Amino acid sequence: MFRSVxxxxxxxxxxxxxxxxxxxxxxxxxxxxxEAALKDEAGMARLQYLCDQIGNRLSGSASLxxxxxxxAEEMKKAGLQNVQLLPVKVxxxxxxxxxxxxxxxxxxxxxxxxxxxxxxxxxNGITAEVLVVTSxxxxxxxxxxxxxxxxxxxxxxxxxYGETVRYRSSGASQAARLGAVAALVRxxxxxxxxxxxxxxxxxxxxxxxxxxxxxxxxxxxMMARLSRAGVPVKVTLKMEARTEAPADSANVxxxxxxxxxxxxxxxxxxxxxxxxVGQGAQDDGSGVxxxxxxxxxxxxxxxxxxxxxxxxxxxxxxxxxxxxNGYRDWLGDKVKNHVAAIEMDGGAEKPVGFxxxxxxxxRRAVAPGAAPTTPARPPVKDLSAAAMARLGEIAxxxxxxxxxxxSLGGGGADIAPIMALGVPGLGLQTTSEHxxxxxxxxxxxxxxxxxxxxxxxxxxxxxxxxxxxxxxxxLTDLQ
Amino acid sequence: MFRSVxxxxxxxxxxxxxxxxxxxxxxxxxxxxxEAALKDEAGMARLQYLCDQIGNRLSGSASLxxxxxxxAEEMKKAGLQNVQLLPVKVxxxxxxxxxxxxxxxxxxxxxxxxxxxxxxxxxNGITAEVLVVTSxxxxxxxxxxxxxxxxxxxxxxxxxYGETVRYRSSGASQAARLGAVAALVRxxxxxxxxxxxxxxxxxxxxxxxxxxxxxxxxxxxMMARLSRAGVPVKVTLKMEARTEAPADSANVxxxxxxxxxxxxxxxxxxxxxxxxVGQGAQDDGSGVxxxxxxxxxxxxxxxxxxxxxxxxxxxxxxxxxxxxNGYRDWLGDKVKNHVAAIEMDGGAEKPVGFxxxxxxxxRRAVAPGAAPTTPARPPVKDLSAAAMARLGEIAxxxxxxxxxxxSLGGGGADIAPIMALGVPGLGLQTTSEHxxxxxxxxxxxxxxxxxxxxxxxxxxxxxxxxxxxxxxxxLTDLQ
Numbered sequence: 001m002f003r004s005v006x007x008x009x010x011x012x013x014x015x016x017x018x019x020x021x022x023x024x025x026x027x028x029x030x031x032x033x034x035e036a037a038l039k040d041e042a043g044m045a046r047l048q049y050l051c052d053q054i055g056n057r058l059s060g061s062a063s064l065x066x067x068x069x070x071x072a073e074e075m076k077k078a079g080l081q082n083v084q085l086l087p088v089k090v091x092x093x094x095x096x097x098x099x100x101x102x103x104x105x106x107x108x109x110x111x112x113x114x115x116x117x118x119x120x121x122x123x124n125g126i127t128a129e130v131l132v133v134t135s136x137x138x139x140x141x142x143x144x145x146x147x148x149x150x151x152x153x154x155x156x157x158x159x160x161y162g163e164t165v166r167y168r169s170s171g172a173s174q175a176a177r178l179g180a181v182a183a184l185v186r187x188x189x190x191x192x193x194x195x196x197x198x199x200x201x202x203x204x205x206x207x208x209x210x211x212x213x214x215x216x217x218x219x220x221x222m223m224a225r226l227s228r229a230g231v232p233v234k235v236t237l238k239m240e241a242r243t244e245a246p247a248d249s250a251n252v253x254x255x256x257x258x259x260x261x262x263x264x265x266x267x268x269x270x271x272x273x274x275x276x277v278g279q280g281a282q283d284d285g286s287g288v289x290x291x292x293x294x295x296x297x298x299x300x301x302x303x304x305x306x307x308x309x310x311x312x313x314x315x316x317x318x319x320x321x322x323x324x325n326g327y328r329d330w331l332g333d334k335v336k337n338h339v340a341a342i343e344m345d346g347g348a349e350k351p352v353g354f355x356x357x358x359x360x361x362x363r364r365a366v367a368p369g370a371a372p373t374t375p376a377r378p379p380v381k382d383l384s385a386a387a388m389a390r391l392g393e394i395a396x397x398x399x400x401x402x403x404x405x406x407s408l409g410g411g412g413a414d415i416a417p418i419m420a421l422g423v424p425g426l427g428l429q430t431t432s433e434h435x436x437x438x439x440x441x442x443x444x445x446x447x448x449x450x451x452x453x454x455x456x457x458x459x460x461x462x463x464x465x466x467x468x469x470x471x472x473x474x475l476t477d478l479q
Numbered sequence: 480m481f482r483s484v485x486x487x488x489x490x491x492x493x494x495x496x497x498x499x500x501x502x503x504x505x506x507x508x509x510x511x512x513x514e515a516a517l518k519d520e521a522g523m524a525r526l527q528y529l530c531d532q533i534g535n536r537l538s539g540s541a542s543l544x545x546x547x548x549x550x551a552e553e554m555k556k557a558g559l560q561n562v563q564l565l566p567v568k569v570x571x572x573x574x575x576x577x578x579x580x581x582x583x584x585x586x587x588x589x590x591x592x593x594x595x596x597x598x599x600x601x602x603n604g605i606t607a608e609v610l611v612v613t614s615x616x617x618x619x620x621x622x623x624x625x626x627x628x629x630x631x632x633x634x635x636x637x638x639x640y641g642e643t644v645r646y647r648s649s650g651a652s653q654a655a656r657l658g659a660v661a662a663l664v665r666x667x668x669x670x671x672x673x674x675x676x677x678x679x680x681x682x683x684x685x686x687x688x689x690x691x692x693x694x695x696x697x698x699x700x701m702m703a704r705l706s707r708a709g710v711p712v713k714v715t716l717k718m719e720a721r722t723e724a725p726a727d728s729a730n731v732x733x734x735x736x737x738x739x740x741x742x743x744x745x746x747x748x749x750x751x752x753x754x755x756v757g758q759g760a761q762d763d764g765s766g767v768x769x770x771x772x773x774x775x776x777x778x779x780x781x782x783x784x785x786x787x788x789x790x791x792x793x794x795x796x797x798x799x800x801x802x803x804n805g806y807r808d809w810l811g812d813k814v815k816n817h818v819a820a821i822e823m824d825g826g827a828e829k830p831v832g833f834x835x836x837x838x839x840x841x842r843r844a845v846a847p848g849a850a851p852t853t854p855a856r857p858p859v860k861d862l863s864a865a866a867m868a869r870l871g872e873i874a875x876x877x878x879x880x881x882x883x884x885x886s887l888g889g890g891g892a893d894i895a896p897i898m899a900l901g902v903p904g905l906g907l908q909t910t911s912e913h914x915x916x917x918x919x920x921x922x923x924x925x926x927x928x929x930x931x932x933x934x935x936x937x938x939x940x941x942x943x944x945x946x947x948x949x950x951x952x953x954l955t956d957l958q
Binding site for chain 1: 673920
């Protein structure tokens with residue numbers, strides 16, 4: 001109790017120390033940005049073009065190349081300066097034809113999506129009996145004698161994306177370690193209409209590689225019920241998936257150069273690549289197009305901030321993060337001039353505020369006992385209480401659209417590499433009511449983006465980026 | 480105002496005239512039936528077997544034959560008497576291979592489901608530009624010059640199933656009348672994850688027959704957006720659909736013979752056939768299995784009513800109603816001994832009560848200006864106010880499961896033929912929150928049936944059927 005009170009006092013004192021207050025100074029700019037954002041048509045029009053006329057955009061695909069070139073042109077048309085493609089090599093995984101068929105008791109083909117990074121099956125497929133488990137613990141307890149030669153089906157319950165995605169990421173290797181010949185993973189979602197969700201997987205070193213695919217929650221449960229009823233279930237999995245030589249790709253950036261400190265940068269963006277299903281509308285067409293719209297509106301309103309505002313469309317977020325890493329490498333020492341990085345990669349539902357990267361947030365994001373699913377990232381440096389208070393001040397400007405919540409824990413996969421080098425990172429957060437229903441599926445299409453919510457996201461990005469780029473101090477100066 | 484008050488008084492007076500009150504007399508039986516239903520395991524177990532081990536069951540399919548034979552065995556195992564298969568001939572439509580591909584701007588295959596009854600395309604398919612409309616009125620206004628040679632895409636908004644389904648039923652003929660070469664209908668649903676919904680269609684006489692398929696709301700909207708953007712959209716539709724000679728099928732019935740008036744019957748049930756997608760779990764596996772469970776529980780509890788309670792699994796509801804018509808024909812003059820008919824064919828979500836067939840309900844069900852979608856049914860005779868009051872009395876017994884609402888308008892396609900001959904018809908009604916999401920899709924699977932809600936439906940059917948079969952008077956005696 002004593003400790004909490006102390007901390008509150010410290011917070012309040014630091015907030016007071018951060019005078020002059022930011023809200024009054026930026027009230028007019030914020031009002032203009034929000035008003036313009038809520039009337040914006042260009043952002044949704046660009047997103048529609050991207051979705052309908054370019055389509056989904058997996059790393060290495062012709063459509064990603066097309067999207068990247070088109071993005072640069074759109075940035076130029078919006079009046080941004082220093083528009084550049086920053087070349088990076090990206091992994092090039094190709095799905096190929098794929099299918100899953102159940103032999104009985106009701107013989108039929110089942111909807112599925114191979115997981116990104118999986119190897120192929122032999123041309124005639126793999127036919128084997130399934131072994132259904134609900135957890136890694138259950139699999140381990142069964143042991144190699146039971147698992148050998150089987151196709152392991154993970155029928156884990158959905159307990160939130162962060163907690164459940166490890167079955168997708170490392171399910172293949174965990175099964176292969178015990179002699180399984182393939183793995184099928186229940187799609188990571190709480191709501192489904194027989195909808196498979198793809199996503200990245202990773203083979204562990206020194207473990208045999210086996211093919212792995214996502215199946216629908218419906219079919220995972222069906223196989224579990226049949227197994228419990230004592231009915232043996234045999235399936236045939238066919239996948240032509242292959243990994244080709246790394247492909248050429250690029251991040252796309254464009255800027256409003258700062259009027260006083262052009263060398264200092266606030267970067268905001270999302271990722272231009274997507275999975276090879278649906279239209280990559282929420283993930284993450286909405287993020288890149290909202291970021292571009294936010295910067296385009298500053299330009300239109302002649303709001304040129306003190307520092308440079310840079311919009312970035314990173315490539316290859318989905319299966320490699322080569323874009324985010326490449327951006328860090330391209331920056332080199334200039335990373336120290338990055339005042340803040342803002343990512344929108346959680347879809348364009350109603351925005352609620354921003355999550356701020358912190359070591360605490362990072363720790364919380366990994367569930368206790370969870371297998372590591374991505375290479376461990378270096379810790380993120382915590383912002384000072386004064387900087388957090390300042391973010392709270394800025395967020396107050398978003399009260400008109402009810403998006404003024406600042407919370408600990410946030411950022412984005414594309415900005416994680418520069419956050420690890422000390423750049424304060426913020427992730428736009430939404431109500432995220434349906435994001436996981438659409439995520440990595442054929443259903444991630446333009447119609448899922450509510451235009452009003454999209455425009456609110458544009459407003460939130462614009463206000464946050466503008467004030468961070470214009471205010472006298474850098475966030476990291478506030479101690 | 481005056482009129483309303485008068486009607487209320489009339490209602491109240493008639494309710495009082497219907498003494499003795501039913502609720503107290505049947506409180507104990509209802510309590511026992513509800514208690515047993517809420518603990519019942521057999522109903523869900525049978526539904527699971529039907530879904531997982533027999534699967535979907537289109538008229539004419541081997542799986543429907545299997546389901547019918549199995550159903551008769553299950554009725555016998557549950558102790559029902561006079562278990563019979565009542566043979567009927569059913570239409571035999573076969574889907575065959577089918578596909579839809581869009582040529583550009585993003586060339587790819589699109590999810591689709593041919594509509595039941597559609598003819599095939601030529602083997603190489605039909606390739607043509609699409610013409611997107613949102614209503615029959617818009618199509619008519621465009622006229623033959625614009626429609627000729629096109630594939631008409633109906634992108635009608637979802638305004639409830641009853642109002643919107645006419646595009647599925649008669650969209651092909653309306654387009655063909657103006658020279659269209661095929662039609663694609665936006666699936667009849669308010670929520671979608673790129674989910675096509677099949678269903679029956681009907682060709683009008685003297686209009687050329689053209690192939691017709693359901694597409695997803697996502698793709699209908701995508702084509703509409705491209706058309707509005709001035710981008711011509713060309714698609715290739717391939718369908719092997721064919722209608723074979725009528726097939727042998729059967730209704731399945733089983734009974735608890737009445738202890739005093741075995742010749743008088745309360746029939747309850749649903750339809751054993753389904754579309755050829757998903758598992759036919761909600762539509763209508765849940766209906767037949769809940770009806771059987773309700774009657775099986777009466778048997779278990781030794782509740783033998785005054786009149787016969789008959790469970791009926793009608794065949795061919797989805798594409799012909801041959802089962803319901805065949806049942807009427809099989810009854811012949813005995814239809815006058817049918818005290819009531821109860822159908823459950825709206826899924827097994829939380830039950831709220833019963834809809835009572837009435838001429839008013841029938842009139843309401845057809846929207847103003849709607850094209851006729853099914854052959855006009857003869858009007859249903861309204862029940863007297865006293866009979867309605869009695870139903871309200873019985874429904875009070877369902878208060879413990881909050882399923883005691885009696886409303887006007889209800890019944891079911893399978894009981895419509897005998898309702899037209901004067902048999903009072905009731906349709907079990909639920910919250911129907913998600914029924915249309917699953918209806919006629921690959922997602923109509925066992926996992927969608929909430930066991931608790933299923934059991935509440937069993938309870939509602941059991942109590943209503945038992946009291947109607949046991950109470951001294953027939954509903955139609957109450958005047």
